[in-house]
Structures are given as C-alpha cells and as structure tokens.
Amino acid sequence: QVQLQESGPGCVKRQQARSRNCTDSGGSIATYFDDLRWCCEPPGKGVEWMGAIAYSVSTYYSPSFKSPTSISRDTSKNHFTLPLSSVTPEETAVYYCARVDRHDEYDYWGQGTQVTVSS
Numbered sequence: 001q002v003q004l005q006e007s008g009p010g011c012v013k014r015q016q017a018r019s020r021n022c023t024d025s026g027g028s029i030a031t032y033f034d035d036l037r038w039c040c041e042p043p044g045k046g047v048e049w050m051g052a053i054a055y056s057v058s059t060y061y062s063p064s065f066k067s068p069t070s071i072s073r074d075t076s077k078n079h080f081t082l083p084l085s086s087v088t089p090e091e092t093a094v095y096y097c098a099r100v101d102r103h104d105e106y107d108y109w110g111q112g113t114q115v116t117v118s119s
Contacts, residue, residue: 001026004097004110014119017085019069022097022110023078030075034107035100038071038082040093041112047096053080089117 003026012018022036029036037052051061053071061071069083084091095115099108 002099002108003027004099004108006095006097006110006113008095008113008115010114010116012084012087012115012117014088014117015086017083018087018115019084020082020095020097020113020115021077021079022082028075029073029078029080032099034102036073036080037098037100037106039096039098040091041096042090042093050082052100084115087117089119091115092117 002024004022004024006020006022008020009018033055035052035054038050039047040050041047049062050065051059051071053059053073059071067083067085071082073080093115094112096112097110098106101107
C-alpha cells in the first residue's frame with residue numbers, strides 16, 4: 001500500500017534553500033512506473049502542481065516553478081525531493097507529494113505539510 005509522507009522544515013527564512021522529501025513508507029518508489037509529483041496550495045488558492053519526476057528519471061515542471069535544482073529521487077532512501085531555493089514569503093503554502101498513474105490521474109497523495117516563509 002502506497003503511503004506518501006512529506007518531510008522538511010516547516011518554517012523557513014526568506015532566501016534560504018530548503019528541500020522537501022517525500023517518502024513512501026508502504027512501498028518502493030523504484031518499482032513505480034508512475035510519475036511522482038509535487039504540488040502546493042498557497043493560502044486562499046487551489047492546489048497547483050509544481051513539477052514531477054518520471055520513472056525514467058526525466059523531470060518536467062510547471063512554467064511557474066523556479067529553482068536552479070531539479071526534482072530528484074533517491075531509491076536507496078525511497079524518497080524523492082523537491083528543491084526549494086531562495087524562497088520568498090509568496091511561497092508559503094501547504095506542500096503535497098503525489099503519485100500520478102498512467103492515465104495522468106492522481107492516485108495517492110501525501111497528507112501535506114505547511115511551509116511558512118518568513119521575511
């Protein structure tokens with residue numbers, strides 16, 4: 001059973017670089033043919049997808065995603081990582097990791113974790 005869980009610091013200062021990890025405690029990401037995505041939900045807005053890593057380890061991003069570092073995965077640690085660099089208060093949001101099946105539909109979500117960027 002897939003069980004995704006996000007982790008990382010909840011409070012971040014402006015301009016800091018802080019990545020977030022998503023671990024599957026119920027399975028192995030190395031065995032998935034599905035894409036693994038990161039999404040965020042800013043205050044008062046809907047959920048927006050940010051980027052994803054495919055089984056082939058290729059990545060793709062929303063045009064609004066700005067980071068010099070790519071989404072990555074580490075199968076030895078069974079997690080994939082969202083790089084956040086030079087963050088601003090506008091990036092305060094709940095961050096979710098999720099899995100997308102071959103029909104491009106979300107089939108598993110993490111519970112989401114709040115990230116607050118202070119100035």
